[in-house]
Amino acid sequence: MPVLQALQSAAESVAPSDAADALAALRRALTGGDSVADALHSAAADLPPMTIEMIRDAENDGRLDEALPVVADYLLDAAGHKRERRRGKEVSDAWDFACKRQSSAR
Numbered sequence: 001m002p003v004l005q006a007l008q009s010a011a012e013s014v015a016p017s018d019a020a021d022a023l024a025a026l027r028r029a030l031t032g033g034d035s036v037a038d039a040l041h042s043a044a045a046d047l048p049p050m051t052i053e054m055i056r057d058a059e060n061d062g063r064l065d066e067a068l069p070v071v072a073d074y075l076l077d078a079a080g081h082k083r084e085r086r087r088g089k090e091v092s093d094a095w096d097f098a099c100k101r102q103s104s105a106r
Helices: 003-013 018-031 036-043 049-061 064-105
Strands: none
Touching (some): 036 049
16 A cells, blocks of 8 residues: 555544644645655654654665664554553552551551
8 A cells, every 4th residue: 555545544544633633744744745754753743853863864775664664663662661661650659659558557
């Protein structure tokens, strides 16, 4: 499936949200002739700058097809670590609360 068609399908398949808006903006930028890196930079401002540069370098070297799965894995891994850290903090906070409550009950 061509990229622009895939972006259109993805934007239509998600509920109206920031993600749907970003996909539509990305599609418009690519249709307008922007490079993938420039389109991502403007449409998905919360992407880490390093990922944009990785894509820009791959685009310039003609290796975009190789780089996109690597970048996707990196972003998924980073998101997983964020979830784990958040979950760890919640457990830590719950433990601290329980300990303080037990101490004040004595």
